[in-house]
Amino acid sequence: MNILITNAYCYLNKGDSGIIRAMVQEFRKQYPDARITVVSLFPELDQDKYGDCRVVASPVAPYAGKNRLAKVLRNSARWAGLWLANRLRLPVHPTLRDFREADIVVSCGGGYFKARNLAQFLGDFMYHYLQFMTAVQYRKPFVIYAQTVGEFGDHPLVTGKIRKLIRKSALCLPREPISAAFLKRFVPDADNCFETSDIAFLLTKQDIPAGRLESLLDREGLKVGVTMRSWHFPGEADRAGLLAGYKESLLRTIRHLADDRGADVFLMPQCIGPGEDNDLIISREILSRLNGHPRVHLVDENLTPEQLKGVYARMNLFLGTRMHSNIFSLSEGVPCVAISYDPKTDGIMKAVGLEDYVLPIKGISDKTLVPLVDKALADLDGMRRTLARTLPGLFAKSRLNNTLLYDVIASGGATPAKVRIKAVAGEWQDA
The missing domain is CATH 3.40.50.2000 (Glycogen Phosphorylase B;)
Structure with a gap:
């Protein structure tokens, strides 16, 4: 089993790294022998930080300059180049091999799935979009995992591309009720969106050394x-x-x-x-x-x-x-x-x-x-x-991320036809 975790930011952000460490913690319980690879924007800082995982570079590295227009133009050019390379199966970046060999592509959870306007889409969100796009072009089942979703403004290019991504995903898992409500308005015809919760709720705490x-x-x-x-x-x-x-x-x-x-x-x-x-x-x-x-x-x-x-x-x-x-x-x-x-x-x-x-x-x-x-x-x-009243339901919804993900893996990438989730009251009911 090859699991590719995409869209990682940096270990130095302990919230983002806590998400990935919680994902790996839980994935290892189900697939102890899996090959898990993390695609990071800062791989040089993330090596050996996520447990028994490989860390590889994003197909497009972050722009180091401060000129907003230059960033947008540069990322737009990289978008076109990577799209063509994926289409022709050209090995222009070593991480593309990891996409090709993956059994499932899972975006790390977070709050980056948004682009208020075209400039933000072509600038900040482009690093994330290119990883989703590559999964689509390589025809890999992919999961938009434990995300805060939106805003997306009203530019037709932005809204069109985002809606297409959501519809093509095996699962889109909003991690809180505001995102879930937004998705119902944004893609009302989607049958692959289920409210979960942030996976970091399941991260196991550890004691600190004496000092x-x-x-x-x-x-x-x-x-x-x-x-x-x-x-x-x-x-x-x-x-x-x-x-x-x-x-x-x-x-x-x-x-x-x-x-x-x-x-x-x-x-x-x-x-x-x-x-x-x-x-x-x-x-x-x-x-x-x-x-x-x-x-x-x-x-x-x-x-x-x-x-x-x-x-x-x-x-x-x-x-x-x-x-x-x-x-x-x-x-x-x-x-x-x-x-x-x-x-x-x-x-x-x-x-x-x-x-x-x-x-x-x-x-x-x-x-x-x-x-x-x-x-x-x-x-x-x-x-x-x-x-004490609400956390059991949140923990159940956090575990639901992986219940649904494992269902996708078991079914060869298909969205589960029927999903049963744990309600806050502790009873099973249809989603």
Whole structure:
């Protein structure tokens, strides 16, 4: 059995790498002897990071420059070239052999399946689209796995190509209810779309080695974990002002937690690269503005996703901007207040029944964030009861990704004619 996992980003983003490690963790239970290959945008950083897997390069490497037009033109040319090479079966890139030899192509889960306009489709989404396109051209069964889906704007090229991909997939698995509802509107005739949940809910947590962080976690009292990111506020005119407001709201909320609530606050970089996509930068900036506060701690160890999940599990409350930091904490029953930069966050929080504990990152301020955090602290038991009620259904939906995938493999690539899913109530019913 040859399983090809496509569309991987980079191990340094511990949310994305947690997805792949959870996929491999689960695939090995069903197919212990399978050959699993991961197609990565940063293969040099990802080698030996996903267990017993090969890591190979994407057919098109990321554009290193900053000129948007040059990026669009370059990726458009690569699209045409790769389409022709696949059509003629020309071995222009070594990874094409992995597509040719795959029994099943599975995109890694995530939030990249979107393109708001033509420029984003030809720029950012093109790296992902080319991998899906190659699976189609090589006539391989492929699964759009545990995805947040949309937006796609209204450009006919974009919407046409995306609808075609969805219809040609053996399965399209939206990972939360907002994406599932979008797909019902976007491709109402599709019979291969089934709502699941993020596979990272199933990632197994691990303990961290003894040391400074372990001793801090052993302290008595309230512990709050925080993830933050330098969000770029796409499409907004005053990006610098919005980012400054976001930082200020976090700074004041963290100070409130440490000073007024007596909490130990752990700043936890969820993504440490590649390049400037590094949460350590903003975390260190916030820490420096707190003047070495004794109750605020920067977690700067390069932990595995499983170890991060183990740390998050020891928090009383989590305040997360990075969505997978929220998933890691929620899956361990830890109440969460989420700062949303994308509908995927709203969708996940709705799925766990905590949609009242989400604030949009645009225009956020301490005047809204501090009261919401205080509300959560006052109702930690109620939030835990909500998670105890909703998480079993989320775990079942996470496992459903693989139940359906294995059905496709067993049937030689055909979409299951009839699917039975585990409902939140714990009963089997027709999807």
